[in-house]
Amino acid sequence: MRLFIATPVTLLFYKKLQVELSPYITGNWTKPFNLHLTHLFIGEGNPEDYKFNLNIPNEQIKIKSFGFFDKKILYLKAYSPNINSIHKQLLKLTNIKSKPFKPHITLCRIKQVKDIQKVREILNKFENIETKVDYRVILYTSTLTPSGAVYKKIYNYNETTAL
Numbered sequence: 001m002r003l004f005i006a007t008p009v010t011l012l013f014y015k016k017l018q019v020e021l022s023p024y025i026t027g028n029w030t031k032p033f034n035l036h037l038t039h040l041f042i043g044e045g046n047p048e049d050y051k052f053n054l055n056i057p058n059e060q061i062k063i064k065s066f067g068f069f070d071k072k073i074l075y076l077k078a079y080s081p082n083i084n085s086i087h088k089q090l091l092k093l094t095n096i097k098s099k100p101f102k103p104h105i106t107l108c109r110i111k112q113v114k115d116i117q118k119v120r121e122i123l124n125k126f127e128n129i130e131t132k133v134d135y136r137v138i139l140y141t142s143t144l145t146p147s148g149a150v151y152k153k154i155y156n157y158n159e160t161t162a163l
Helices: 014-021 085-094 116-126
Strands: 002-008 025-029 036-044 060-069 073-079 104-113 131-134 138-145 148-156
Touching: 014 104, 014 116, 036 085, 036 104, 060 104
Parallel strands: none
Antiparallel strands: 002 036, 002 138, 025 104, 060 073, 060 131, 073 104, 138 148
């Protein structure tokens, strides 16, 4: 099974942002119910191997301001005093090698930007909106389909229970 560990994110302004940007950006938008902050992408694995206790910070994650990865991914940045702690724990527990951790929520995998100036204007309108989410750390399966990835929550690290 394809697995990853993440915190689900709800963005109340996401649909409005998507509607305003869609005339100027074509690409694959993340479905609102699939928005998340990935702590660790595992890849293929047995879910039972990834059910363990984590020390989860008792704070909220702030989500604010936009960024681009190589002009191909539009994302929101995520911040908290201990934002790296889950990732570091997971690296120690799993021995998985990963890229440097850059806390973010992927919004769109961009195919084409039709008007970068208009995109910047729209993003500036949303720039000061701050969302906060609790650390709710979940083990997910990810099944790739022609219409996009389908995620299923299978373990809640906050409660150390199967879902």
